[in-house]
Amino acid sequence: AQKVTQAQTEISVVEKEDVTLDCVYETRDTTYYLFWYKQPPSGELVFLIRRNSFDEQNEISGRYSWNFQKSTSSFNFTITASQVVDSAVYFCALSEAGKTSYDKVIFGPGTSLSVIP
Amino acid sequence: DGGITQSPKYLFRKEGQNVTLSCEQNLNHDAMYWYRQDPGQGLRLIYYSQIVNDFQKGDIAEGYSVSREKKESFPLTVTSAQKNPTAFYLCASDRGNTGELFFGEGSRLTVL
Numbered sequence: 001a002q003k004v005t006q007a008q009t010e011i012s013v014v015e016k017e018d019v020t021l022d023c024v025y026e027t028r029d030t031t032y033y034l035f036w037y038k039q040p041p042s043g044e045l046v047f048l049i050r051r052n053s054f055d056e057q058n059e060i061s062g063r064y065s066w067n068f069q070k071s072t073s074s075f076n077f078t079i080t081a082s083q084v085v086d087s088a089v090y091f092c093a094l095s096e097a098g099k100t101s102y103d104k105v106i107f108g109p110g111t112s113l114s115v116i117p
Numbered sequence: 118d119g120g121i122t123q124s125p126k127y128l129f130r131k132e133g134q135n136v137t138l139s140c141e142q143n144l145n146h147d148a149m150y151w152y153r154q155d156p157g158q159g160l161r162l163i164y165y166s167q168i169v170n171d172f173q174k175g176d177i178a179e180g181y182s183v184s185r186e187k188k189e190s191f192p193l194t195v196t197s198a199q200k201n202p203t204a205f206y207l208c209a210s211d212r213g214n215t216g217e218l219f220f221g222e223g224s225r226l227t228v229l
Contacts, residue, residue: 043223095216
């Protein structure tokens with residue numbers, strides 16, 4: 001069975017601090033995809049990144065970076081120099097390459113990040 | 118602009134009533150999904166549709182129904198059989214089966 005765990009329910013940081021959001025996943029497949037989504041107060045989830053299971057290179061996009069480690073089944077997300085606009089709920093998600101053309105996306109419970117000015 | 122439109126944004130209903138949530142997309146995506154979000158539980162899949170006139174149950178389909186008569190539209194009906202319908206409902210579509218989902222702004226349903 002596939003599962004995504006985000007152990008941090010809520011995190012508060014002061015603006016300009018760095019913060020890391022943890023994500024641990026479980027899957028039996030060797031081919032899968034990992035995602036991060038951001039849900040601001042407006043409610044609409046916004047796609048941030050997708051990684052496939054064969055690409056363990058870390059990725060950096062501006063103040064955002066992602067650390068993918070298959071050995072520990074983790075896909076952690078770091079925000080550098082946090083800003084108030086980063087306040088949101090962040091979801092880690094997993095999609096297995098299934099036997100049909102459809103890949104279901106399984107979401108973790110989310111981490112609520114509050115950046116205090 | 119292309120995107121997903123959900124309506125209504127807020128909805129109140131009495132127990133025993135059915136209610137239909139609208140979801141329309143102009144992204145020309147084949148696959149569409151309905152998720153339910155409850156505090157602390159993330160998103161759970163209710164129904165999904167890969168193509169017009171076809172749809173499949175997700176993990177929590179009981180008490181819900183859908184239709185997919187047009188590519189652009191995927192309405193969700195919350196029936197009186199749904200035991201705990203108060204929740205935030207999100208509609209999404211998938212670009213090319215990549216798992217990259219595009220979401221609407223959601224509909225918050227409250228049962229009084």
